[in-house]
Amino acid sequence: MLAALLYGQENLRLEEVADPTPAPGEVIIQVGAATTCGTDLKVWRRGGHARMLTPPTLFGHEAAGEIVALGEGVTNWQIGDRVVANNSAPCMKCFFCQRQEYSLCPNLTWNNGTFAQYLKVPAPIVQHNLLPIPDDLPYELAAMTEPLACVLHGVARSNVKPGDRVVVLGDGAIGLMFVAKLAHECSVEVTLFGGNDQRLEIGQKLGAARTFNYRQIPDIAAVVKQQTDGLGADVVIEATGVPSVWETAIACARPGATVNLFGGCPRDTTITVNTEQLHYSELTLKGVFHNTPQFVREALSLIANGKIPFELLISEQRPLQDLEQVFQDMRSRKVIKVAMIP
Numbered sequence: 001m002l003a004a005l006l007y008g009q010e011n012l013r014l015e016e017v018a019d020p021t022p023a024p025g026e027v028i029i030q031v032g033a034a035t036t037c038g039t040d041l042k043v044w045r046r047g048g049h050a051r052m053l054t055p056p057t058l059f060g061h062e063a064a065g066e067i068v069a070l071g072e073g074v075t076n077w078q079i080g081d082r083v084v085a086n087n088s089a090p091c092m093k094c095f096f097c098q099r100q101e102y103s104l105c106p107n108l109t110w111n112n113g114t115f116a117q118y119l120k121v122p123a124p125i126v127q128h129n130l131l132p133i134p135d136d137l138p139y140e141l142a143a144m145t146e147p148l149a150c151v152l153h154g155v156a157r158s159n160v161k162p163g164d165r166v167v168v169l170g171d172g173a174i175g176l177m178f179v180a181k182l183a184h185e186c187s188v189e190v191t192l193f194g195g196n197d198q199r200l201e202i203g204q205k206l207g208a209a210r211t212f213n214y215r216q217i218p219d220i221a222a223v224v225k226q227q228t229d230g231l232g233a234d235v236v237i238e239a240t241g242v243p244s245v246w247e248t249a250i251a252c253a254r255p256g257a258t259v260n261l262f263g264g265c266p267r268d269t270t271i272t273v274n275t276e277q278l279h280y281s282e283l284t285l286k287g288v289f290h291n292t293p294q295f296v297r298e299a300l301s302l303i304a305n306g307k308i309p310f311e312l313l314i315s316e317q318r319p320l321q322d323l324e325q326v327f328q329d330m331r332s333r334k335v336i337k338v339a340m341i342p
Contacts, residue, residue, distance in 0.1 A: 002342065003116030004323050006059040009047030012324055017058075017116075022071030025123025027130070029083060032065040032139030033315070033339045034114035036218030037147055038172045039264070041330045042241060046266060051110070052087070061087035061341075064133060065119065074126065084142045085121045085226050086129035086149065088112050102292040103153065110289035114143075115323055116342040128293050137304050140314055140339035148299035148310070149291035150176040155186065156295070157288045158235050162187040165228050167252050168208075169220070170239030170263060171199035173313050173337050176206055178237050178262075180308045183207025188235075191227060192219055198332050221251035228254065233307045238262055243269045243329040250274075255281035262288050313337050 003017050020027050040060060043049045052061070064084040067077055075081070088096050090105035097105050109124040123132060135144040151174060160166065160182065170176050171194025184189050184207055192208040194200050200211040210227065217223055224233055230255030238246055241263030250273060253259050277283065291299075303310055315335035318326055320342045329335045 001117040002217065002320060003113065004059045004320070006044065006047075006053070007056045010044060011047070012044060012059065013054075014321065014323065014329065017200060020118055020120035022069050022074075022120065022235075023123070024072040025074060025126060026071040027067050027074055027077060027121050027126055028069035029063070029065040029119045029121060030068045031063050031083065031114060031117060031119050031342050032082075033114075033143050033317075033341055034060050034063040035140060035143040036060075036326060036330060036335075036340065037062055038174055038241075038330075038337045041327060042264070044327050050124040051108075053110065053112050054210070058116060059197045060115035061112050062112035062143045062146050064139040064217060066304055068118070071123070077088060077126070077130070082133045082135065082139075082142075084133050084145045084300060085111070085119070085125055085292070086146050086293075087125075088113075088290065089122070089124035089128040090293070091124070092128070100292075101218065101226055102315065103290040108290075115320060115340055117320075124215060124337075129296050130295065131300050133300065134304050141303050142300065144303060144313070144337070145296060145300045145309060146291065148177055148181075148303060149295040150174070151181055152261055152295040152298050152302070153291045154178065154262050155181050155286045157286055158237060159277075159284065160186050160188060160235055160261045162332050164188045164234040166190050166235045166237065167224055167249075168192045168237045168239060169245055169249055169252075171196055171203060174240060174262070175237075175239035176203055176336070177310075178239060179203050179208050180206040181302075182309070183209075184308050191224070191233070193217075199333075199336065202336070205309065205312060220248050224252040233257060236260065241265050243271050247273075250277070250283065253281075253283055255283075257281075258284040258286060260288055264289075291302055316340055317341055329337070
């Protein structure tokens with residue numbers, strides 16, 4: 001089969017590799033669509049990921065398709081089932097899993113390789129995070145289940161209350177998903193900051209009350225305070241993975257606010273926090289990582305009900321042979337998410 005392999009920093013190659021065969025408990029999916037992700041872009045640019053993969057490796061982690069082979073012992077699935085597979089599953093046995101803190105599981109089973117004609121799904125994911133998708137749900141929308149599950153986890157950890165004024169920093173797919181979830185289902189007022197006017201327009205369509213292009217603003221925190229009676233935002237969500245933006249997020253917060261530092265920064269980076277502000281303003285700073293089986297299911301349900309136009313995040317469909325160019329386009333911010341069709 002044709003598959004994308006990551007060999008290192010911006011070193012992505014399409015190669016012919018052997019078709020996968022299922023071990024006991026595993027299934028093989030014929031990929032209907034694999035969506036690109038900001039995490040994929042970061043991994044491509046950095047040449048690896050601290051937890052998810054080590055090059056050289058099959059690449060990509062968002063996909064939906066049809067089961068074409070079953071491993072021994074798989075009895076609750078059939079060939080021909082339309083499914084979406086999360087890219088991980090917790091062990092369900094460790095200290096953290098016993099406390100239902102599944103995203104902290106040190107034994108997470110990771111899976112990569114969605115940018116290919118076929119995808120092998122490990123047994124723990126088959127058991128805990130493989131879901132059927134409705135017949136009328138396009139594969140490219142179902143494939144967005146994984147990132148949306150991460151966003152739903154992030155919203156749940158952000159102490160959001162009805163009537164809150166929420167600031168989202170970042171107009172990538174994750175930031176826009178935060179806007180959509182918050183605006184449509186949390187009864188809050190969302191202000192979005194980003195650097196691309198077309199994306200900011202999509203943010204408005206997804207429910208943002210206000211949008212600002214940060215390239216035209218010398219002081220984001222000052223603008224936030226102007227919009228919040230001089231106080232700052234009740235909740236701030238950082239969705240860029242840039243350390244300086246983490247610091248900006250903290251500066252945008254009112255006393256008593258929650259700051260969700262959601263975007264993953266490069267390894268070993270640090271930020272500076274004003275201890276006086278943190279202490280006397282009683283700020284809550286949170287790092288939120290990945291997703292859980294509960295949010296995977298909630299994400300697919302939210303996509304399938306069609307109330308939020310998540311299709312706005314799919315810039316285009318492209319054949320797998322165009323993957324390298326797609327990452328170039330993502331780096332230059334010409335596209336948000338692209339559905340790769342093997």
